[in-house]
Each structure stands twice: as structure tokens, then as C-alpha cells.
Amino acid sequence: MPQNLLTFRQQVVLVALAALSMSVGWGLRGDYGHEAGAMMPGALFGLALCLTAERADWLRRSVTIAALCAIGWAFGGQMSYGVVIGYTASAARADVLYGYASLFVIGALWGAVGAGILGLGLTLRRSELDAFVGPLIAVYASWKLLDFSGATGWLENRWSLYDTDWVAASSALLVSLAYMALVPRARAACRLLIALAAGWWIGFGALTLLCGLRMTPPRSDNWAGCVGLCIALCLSLWRAQNRAALSLMIYGALAGGAGFAIGDFVQMLGRAQWGLIGRYPALQGLGYWKWMEQLFGLLMGAGIALGIARLALRHLTPPDEDASDGWSRDAAALFLLLAIPWENFPRNVSRWAADGHLGEPLLGVSPARWFAIVSLLLTALIVVALRRYRTGRLPLLPAEPFQRTQWLFLLLLWFYLAVDFTQAFPVMKERAVLLVHVSFWLTALACTWLTITQFAPAEPAQSETANATNPIWTRGRVFWLAWALVPLLILALTWLTLGTHTEALPGSQTRF
Numbered sequence: 001m002p003q004n005l006l007t008f009r010q011q012v013v014l015v016a017l018a019a020l021s022m023s024v025g026w027g028l029r030g031d032y033g034h035e036a037g038a039m040m041p042g043a044l045f046g047l048a049l050c051l052t053a054e055r056a057d058w059l060r061r062s063v064t065i066a067a068l069c070a071i072g073w074a075f076g077g078q079m080s081y082g083v084v085i086g087y088t089a090s091a092a093r094a095d096v097l098y099g100y101a102s103l104f105v106i107g108a109l110w111g112a113v114g115a116g117i118l119g120l121g122l123t124l125r126r127s128e129l130d131a132f133v134g135p136l137i138a139v140y141a142s143w144k145l146l147d148f149s150g151a152t153g154w155l156e157n158r159w160s161l162y163d164t165d166w167v168a169a170s171s172a173l174l175v176s177l178a179y180m181a182l183v184p185r186a187r188a189a190c191r192l193l194i195a196l197a198a199g200w201w202i203g204f205g206a207l208t209l210l211c212g213l214r215m216t217p218p219r220s221d222n223w224a225g226c227v228g229l230c231i232a233l234c235l236s237l238w239r240a241q242n243r244a245a246l247s248l249m250i251y252g253a254l255a256g257g258a259g260f261a262i263g264d265f266v267q268m269l270g271r272a273q274w275g276l277i278g279r280y281p282a283l284q285g286l287g288y289w290k291w292m293e294q295l296f297g298l299l300m301g302a303g304i305a306l307g308i309a310r311l312a313l314r315h316l317t318p319p320d321e322d323a324s325d326g327w328s329r330d331a332a333a334l335f336l337l338l339a340i341p342w343e344n345f346p347r348n349v350s351r352w353a354a355d356g357h358l359g360e361p362l363l364g365v366s367p368a369r370w371f372a373i374v375s376l377l378l379t380a381l382i383v384v385a386l387r388r389y390r391t392g393r394l395p396l397l398p399a400e401p402f403q404r405t406q407w408l409f410l411l412l413l414w415f416y417l418a419v420d421f422t423q424a425f426p427v428m429k430e431r432a433v434l435l436v437h438v439s440f441w442l443t444a445l446a447c448t449w450l451t452i453t454q455f456a457p458a459e460p461a462q463s464e465t466a467n468a469t470n471p472i473w474t475r476g477r478v479f480w481l482a483w484a485l486v487p488l489l490i491l492a493l494t495w496l497t498l499g500t501h502t503e504a505l506p507g508s509q510t511r512f
Contacts, residue, residue, distance in 0.1 A: 203228015255303020
């Protein structure tokens with residue numbers, strides 16, 4: 001077998017680990033929500049791809065790819081979809097059809113943007129990735145400053161603009177413009193960030209402010225901004241002739257859209273107590289919202305993994321590692337190990353405090369503050385450990401990229417699960433909650449088995465490769481056939497859903 005060519009078994013393992021990791025991550029995301037929660041499945045998905053794609057070059061930048069996936073899937077977290085799901089629980093055909101069509105759009109945007117950012121990690125030179133670190137840190141710092149100062153809340157209350165994240169988009173645009181002027185070497189990176197932020201404003205301005213289109217009134221219309229952002233990313237990739245990343249966006253849009261719609265259909269079966277669910281009480285009240293989330297992640301992850309397999313099978317040219325000691329490696333590791341936990345897990349303590357699970361102060365310090373102190377000490381310890389690793393003084397961590405990626409994947413997977421378990425434990429006596437967490441553990445065990453039974457890929461032999469600009473990546477009748485079937489999928493789901501009930505289901509919403 002030629003090196004760097006996936007066998008059928010390896011393709012199955014690639015799709016399986018990618019889908020399962022995205023599935024369990026998406027289930028965890030539901031417990032934390034929004035952009036920060038979506039970082040967890042993105043990070044796990046990126047590491048899973050690198051472990052199973054039989055690409056030694058991708059393994060060498062697995063930490064960076066995982067961080068980019070976390071960022072890419074975070075974008076979709078701003079979109080509201082609770083009311084849209086309520087439309088699919090209606091008894092009116094127009095509402096159900098509209099609901100499934102809207103869910104397809106939301107899922108497609110989520111998958112396309114995430115896959116497009118992933119494509120950048122697989123194709124850009126290391127120096128190009130390094131150039132993004134400074135602008136991204138500056139944008140993130142500006143968001144935190146606006147949040148902690150109260151400016152974000154004041155501005156959004158003063159000008160709500162349909163409950164959108166317009167302050168974040170505006171600050172990203174302004175900070176990127178300033179950074180581009182002050183740091184010329186980061187101009188290419190800043191141009192992409194400017195395009196995304198400006199695209200958000202153009203999409204929101206054209207679709208909602210100008211045309212008056214509102215997907216889920218009175219909820220947020222961030223979806224319109226995401227449409228503009230997705231188009232801006234697509235145009236940027238097209239301008240750069242990065243057809244490999246564009247092909248991943250197509251896979252992401254199809255898999256994300258279909259995955260969200262199909263996942264919600266399964267949830268509607270549970271709400272309607274259709275078929276066996278209605279016949280057996282043991283199948284009722286099992287938290288079908290969670291099964292929707294996990295099925296969404298499973299199908300989206302599997303679909304994009306098929307796109308990754310195509311890139312590997314056709315020998316996508318290895319990305320150029322032209323900067324041996326750039327910022328992106330260290331920044332990505334800090335992002336995965338520190339930023340994602342800090343953005344999500346303090347909510348556990350807030351929930352424990354709100355539910356009355358925290359006790360009296362210890363030595364005059366409240367339990368919540370003790371959690372913060374220990375977390376800060378752990379943060380400092382991780383920074384020291386990473387510094388020692390970079391200087392070769394931490395034998396605990398393996399130096400080989402494959403073993404390092406295995407270690408990091410399993411660490412993040414079980415750490416996320418353990419922390420999520422602590423916030424759910426007080427209500428674990430509920431049958432639905434227990435079943436969901438059992439499904440998390442079983443999925444994580446399957447992911448662990450697939451991870452530890454993998455072998456490091458060999459360095460590829462010299463062979464013909466296809467660079468990211470090759471037209472083969474965006475060719476293929478399968479793409480267009482799949483898109484042609486989308487309306488049929490939405491109509492079929494609408495017809496099948498209406499066949500499960502004659503009255504509106506619990507939690508239904510009316511759009512028309």
C-alpha cells in the first residue's frame with residue numbers, strides 16, 4: 001500500500017472517531033452553551049482528525065488545528081435556535097416546514113464556518129498562522145475589557161439591534177484595523193479578520209436591518225450576521241484560490257444542515273411519544289433534546305470527516321512549516337488548556353452557589369473564592385509545565401507528535417467529562433440526566449479505544465501531491481446532487497413530523 005493513502009478500515013476509523021468526538025463534545029456543549037461551549041467539540045474534533053488521518057504533517061500541527069477548530073465552531077454559538085425548534089413542534093405545516101428549513105440554515109452556517117477555519121489550519125504556511133496570534137489576542141482582550149467594564153452591556157442596552165452581538169463584531173473590526181496599521185507583518189491576517197467582521201455587519205445590515213428578515217422574533221438575529229461572515233470567509237478563500245478549504249466548507253454546510261434537521265426530527269419523535277416511545281414508558285422522558293444535540297454533532301462530524309478523508313486520499317500537499325519557533329503552537333496550547341476551561345467551567349461554581357450547594361466560608365473566604373484561588377494556582381502550574389516542555393525539561397509529556405496528540409486528546413476528553421459531571425451530579429437522580437451522562441461515558445470509552453489502538457503514521461514517501469489551489473477539490477457531481485436533495489430532505493422531515501401528531505407538541509411555537 002502506498003504510504004499516506006488511507007485504507008478502507010482507516011477511513012472508517014477516521015469517520016468514527018471524528019463523529020463520536022464531535023457527538024460527545026456537542027452533548028457537553030449543551031450544558032454550557034453559546035460560543036464558549038462550542039469550543040469543546042471543536043477542539044476534540046480537530047485532535048481526532050489528526051490522530052486518524054494518517055498524515056504525519058497534520059500531526060505536527062495538531063495542537064494548532066485543534067485550537068482553530070475550537071475557534072471555528074465557536075462562531076456558530078452566537079445563533080439562537082430554541083424558538084426555531086419550537087416551530088417544528090407545531091401542528092401547522094407552514095410552521096414545521098419553516099422550522100426545519102431554518103434549522104438547516106443554522107446547522108449549515110455552523111458547519112461551513114467551522115470547516116472553513118479548519119481548512120486554513122490544513123493549508124496555510126506556519127508563518128501565516130503565526131501572524132494571526134497577535135490580532136486574535138488583541139480582539140479577545142478587547143472583548144474582555146468591554147465585558148468586564150460593563151461597556152458591552154451598556155451599549156447593547158442602549159442600541160439593542162435585535163439582541164445581536166454587534167458590539168463584538170464592531171470591536172473586532174476596529175481592533176483589527178488598528179492592529180493592521182500598527183503591525184505591518186500581520187496585515188494578511190488582519191485582512192481576513194476585517195473581512196469576517198465586515199461580512200457580519202453586511203449580512204446583518206442587508207438581511208435584517210434593510211430587508212426586515214427575522215428568523216426567530218423576538219430572539220436574536222445573529223444568524224444574519226453569520227450569513228455575511230460565512231460568505232466573507234468563502235470569498236476570502238476563493239480569492240486566495242484555496243479550493244481545498246472551500247471543499248471542506250461545502251462538506252461542513254451539508255453535514256451541519258442535515259445533521260441539525262435530522263437530529264431535531266428524532267427529538268420530535270420523543271416529544272410526540274411516537275411508536276415504540278409511546279408504547280413503552282421506559283422510553284419516555286429520556287431527555288430527547290440531548291439526543292438531538294448529540295446526533296447533530298455525530299452527523300456533522302461524520303460528514304466533515306468524509307471531506308478530510310478525501311483530502312488525505314488525494315494527497316493534499318503538506319502545509320509549509322516555514323517558522324520553526326512561531327507563536328501559534330504555544331498560543332494554541334494555552335488556548336486549549338486555559339482559555340476554554342476558563343470560559344466554560346466557572347459556570348459550575350455559579351450554578352452550585354445559585355442552587356445552594358456551597359457551604360460556609362473557610363478561614364473567612366467563601367467557597368467560590370477558594371475555587372478561584374485553586375484554579376489560578378493550577379493555571380500558573382500549567383504555564384510553568386508548558387514552558388518546561390518547550391525547553392525539553394518535562395519528560396512527562398512525550399516529544400513525538402502522535403503520542404503527544406493522543407495524550408492531549410484523552411486529557412481534554414476526560415477532563416471535560418469530569419468537570420461536566422460535577423455540575424450535573426446534584427440532579428443525577430433524574431433518570432434522563434443519568435442516561436445522558438452514561439451515553440457520554442460510553443461514547444468517551446469508544447473514543448478512548450479508537451485512540452489507543454491507533455498507530456503513528458509513517459512519513460510519506462515522495463509522491464505526487466495536489467496543492468490547495470487544485471481544481472479537483474471543488475469538482476464532483478456528488479456535491480451538487482447532495483444540494484439538490486436538500487429540499488427533498490426538508491419536505492420529508494416535515495411530512496414525517498406532521499404524521500406523528502395532530503395537536504401541537506409541548507414547547508411548540510407559532511411563526512405564521
